[in-house]
Amino acid sequence: MELRLYDTLTKEKRPFQPLDPGNVRMYVCGPTVYDFAHIGNARPVIVFDVLFRLLRQVYGADHVTYVRNITDVDDKINARAARDFPGVPLNEAIRKVTEETEKQFHEDVDALGCLRPTVEPRATEHIAEMRSIIEKLVAGGFAYVAEDHVLFSPQAMDAANSVLPRYGALAKRSLDEMIAGARVDVAPYKRDVTDFVLWKPSKPGEPSWPSPAGITTPGRPGWHVECSAMAWKHLGEHFDIHGGGIDLVFPHHENEVAQSCCAFHRSRMANFWMHNGFLQVEGEKMSKSLGNFVTIRELLADWPGEVLRLNMLKTHYRSPIDWTLKGLEESEKTLDDWYRTAADAQSGQPADGVIEALLDDMNTPQMIAALHGLRHNALSGGEAARTELAASLRLLGFLSEGAAQWESRKRQGSGIDAAQIERLIGERTAARARKDFKESDRIRDELAAMGVVLKDGKGPDGKPVTTWEIER
Numbered sequence: 172m173e174l175r176l177y178d179t180l181t182k183e184k185r186p187f188q189p190l191d192p193g194n195v196r197m198y199v200c201g202p203t204v205y206d207f208a209h210i211g212n213a214r215p216v217i218v219f220d221v222l223f224r225l226l227r228q229v230y231g232a233d234h235v236t237y238v239r240n241i242t243d244v245d246d247k248i249n250a251r252a253a254r255d256f257p258g259v260p261l262n263e264a265i266r267k268v269t270e271e272t273e274k275q276f277h278e279d280v281d282a283l284g285c286l287r288p289t290v291e292p293r294a295t296e297h298i299a300e301m302r303s304i305i306e307k308l309v310a311g312g313f314a315y316v317a318e319d320h321v322l323f324s325p326q327a328m329d330a331a332n333s334v335l336p337r338y339g340a341l342a343k344r345s346l347d348e349m350i351a352g353a354r355v356d357v358a359p360y361k362r363d364v365t366d367f368v369l370w371k372p373s374k375p376g377e378p379s380w381p382s383p384a385g386i387t388t389p390g391r392p393g394w395h396v397e398c399s400a401m402a403w404k405h406l407g408e409h410f411d412i413h414g415g416g417i418d419l420v421f422p423h424h425e426n427e428v429a430q431s432c433c434a435f436h437r438s439r440m441a442n443f444w445m446h447n448g449f450l451q452v453e454g455e456k457m458s459k460s461l462g463n464f465v466t467i468r469e470l471l472a473d474w475p476g477e478v479l480r481l482n483m484l485k486t487h488y489r490s491p492i493d494w495t496l497k498g499l500e501e502s503e504k505t506l507d508d509w510y511r512t513a514a515d516a517q518s519g520q521p522a523d524g525v526i527e528a529l530l531d532d533m534n535t536p537q538m539i540a541a542l543h544g545l546r547h548n549a550l551s552g553g554e555a556a557r558t559e560l561a562a563s564l565r566l567l568g569f570l571s572e573g574a575a576q577w578e579s580r581k582r583q584g585s586g587i588d589a590a591q592i593e594r595l596i597g598e599r600t601a602a603r604a605r606k607d608f609k610e611s612d613r614i615r616d617e618l619a620a621m622g623v624v625l626k627d628g629k630g631p632d633g634k635p636v637t638t639w640e641i642e643r
């Protein structure tokens with residue numbers, strides 16, 4: 172069976188044929204590093220990690236290049252640096268914020284079972300490539316300089332009679348509609364309302380670099396050109412897959428296409444544009460004001476990363492996802508079942524049914540159904556099914572440490588309910604006092620199943636005392 176992927180540009184599921192099977196190339200927009208990532212940000216990271224793993228499975232681990240950038244130049248970063256490190260020179264404060272946030276991000280997504288991308292370029296290390304693209308755009312008549320800014324002109328792009336795509340083709344918007352719908356209070360240096368910034372002057376103290384296109388004052392890049400530059404540097408002018416969340420289609424990805432196609436005189440930037448749907452929490456849009464804004468870090472305090480990962484994959488990547496406590500509890504139960512069944516399995520190959528589901532535009536709900544089927548077969552004695560279950564789980568980023576470690580991490584992660592343990596111990600002590608040893612043994616076994624080990628002794632008054640600890 173061949174790999175088929177849905178392309179946002181053509182709005183269809185098509186067979187995926189890499190430009191070069193020896194080097195399949197994928198770019199995904201990464202985080203802007205100024206704060207802990209929230210669980211919505213985890214969605215593209217997990218979704219494209221699964222695709223990365225699938226591509227490695229199909230084309231070989233050494234034949235896939237996955238680039239996910241780190242945006243480390245941004246107004247939000249500057250604001251956070253000034254707030255958190257008053258008195259420290261801004262550039263130093265920015266470095267502290269971006270380094271610390273990048274470290275947190277890596278810890279979080281590692282815990283979610285995601286492989287590191289092949290390359291993680293930082294925007295500030297690609298200013299030369301950005302300047303070079305901007306120069307090409309100015310020279311080609313697609314961009315112009317005004318008041319120390321460089322602006323891209325979608326109108327100029329559409330007027331060019333060439334191989335270029337139409338501006339708005341990805342987002343399915345027409346330039347005329349955009350002009351009609353644009354706000355009137357447009358910046359004075361823009362010729363047209365739809366023009367967007369490629370380069371702008373830096374305020375004093377802000378990070379700045381020598382400007383392109385003959386501008387003498389130092390400046391900094393606009394967000395969209397950063398991704399065009401990093402994708403170009405690491406994947407070339409034209410590559411296979413470009414991904415990100417659905418909110419990035421317009422303007423970010425539309426503008427990336429415009430910049431890259433105009434700079435390199437090409438009809439396409441990426442052959443497939445892939446976008447994950449949005450995540451909401453308990454039926455509501457996640458926002459700080461609603462108080463339902465939840466970071467990956469907070470969730471990892473209560474749940475093992477695999478539970479968060481599986482919970483994300485229960486929904487197809489293009490559908491919206493409703494993140495609920497109930498869903499997390501179900502995911503934990505499912506993993507429990509799978510891990511217990513897959514424990515001690517021989518090493519082997521992932522199941523065809525799992526791979527086939529993934530090849531069909533990453534149909535993870537179908538893949539999960541296939542895993543349930545394997546467990547079912549394994550329970551009725553199918554050793555091959557047990558092996559395939561374990562190998563499939565490993566391919567998908569689960570079962571990395573084996574089932575035993577899962578048991579202990581799960582208990583740490585899900586929080587010990589000490590009150591419940593004490594209540595059961597009280598019941599057991601009462602049962603022993605009335606010499607109902609059948610009942611006291613039953614309670615001891617129940618606690619043992621929860622990972623709680625009991626120690627019976629005597630208190631200073633000679634009465635029996637039971638203490639407990641968590642089995643490690």
Ligand code: AMP
Binds near residue numbers: 214447
């Ligand atoms: P940002 O840091 O906001 O640029 O987002 C980083 C990545 O997370 C982008 O690919 C976004 O599309 C994605 N993203 C942000 N919020 C959500 C959400 N609630 N659900 C799914 N993806 C999201």
Ligand code: ZN
Binds near residue numbers: 199201398423
């Ligand atoms: Zn981007």
